[in-house]
Amino acid sequence: MVNWIWLGFIVVSVVVAAATGRMDAVTQAAFDGAKNGVTICFGLVSILVFWMGLMRIAEDAGLLARLARLLSPFVRLLFPDVPKGHPALGYIMSNMSANILGLGNAATPMGIKAMQELQKLNPDPATATPAMCTLLALNTSSITLVPTTLIAIRMNYGSANPAEIVGTTLAATAVATAAAILLDRWYRSRSKQPPMAPPAGGAASRPRRAARSPGRLGGRRELPPEA
């Protein structure tokens, strides 16, 4: 689907530009877009480097496992195919907490870490697993308690009550998230994928409980191959 959307955007743009005589603007936009993409990624470098460093401490200290256990009934309901105590659950929890608290720049690194952990459970690294789709659904509909950016903008333009949209935003985001979860459930039940087999060297061989013992676990970190 992404292939078609991408192709569609580009082809339709050029056709429309040809019809409206905006060819120059479209050419400019293509290169501006490319520049923007790189700029955003470079903006992500500092955030990812920082939070991934911090989260490694949390993981090695057993904090993530603790967090995963704390809310595990709820998370396990959403992610039934992730083995109990797997670090992915801890990252998923951190990602969701960061989203809810509106800590946008912490949410992305934790979500990416969660995806990387889920990738270790993935028998086919080029294809998304149901768990990845669920995590993505939770992030695209992002439950946020306080939309800080918008409150700031409303304040700037002299709103009498800048925060009056907090309630409506929360209600709308709850509806959107519920819709995402329901549709995700439906696709999951329809796809009837065989249960995930933990790949060799994956979750099964990683002694999570050992994180409680002092010190790091050497040599257990391998990134999934970039496809």
Next chain:
Amino acid sequence: MHSFINLLSAWMIPAIIAFIPLYGAFRKVPVYETFTEGAKEGFGTAIGIIPHLVGMMVAISMFRASGALDYVTGAMEPMLRQLGVPGEVLPLSLLRPLTGAGSLAYTSDLIATYGPDSMIGRIASTIQGSTDTTLYVLTVYFGAIGIRRTRYALKVGLFSDLVGFLAAVFICLYVFG
């Protein structure tokens, strides 16, 4: 309540930044070394996202500049107007899932034009705050781990954007109307 939440968000990040290493030290984790070791991954991850994000941003940026986006919203307008959706916020329904910066700019513009306390200003604020940029989230998250077949993830994201958009409009009409 609001000031409490504000206070909470101001304290949250520094509290987390201090708490995690402290907890790690308590667990006898060599905190600084562990930090640098984990941080190494961040650079590669960010760089790995570049091709995906550049591809997406080029397509979206062309789509907007060509005027195609305006045609699509124009075509949708009569349908949604019948449902009682103010026409001014319509472009947001398409902008929001595609571009975070673009929809934020459009929302700011609506707030500046109609005032933050107008119905349009309130609806636009609610739409902007209630969902995330689906295409960006998909590109970054799946790009970071090299997923090519995204299965039904995009459909779920776009569907929840639509539901969120309609919910934002009708909740605002109900609450502020």
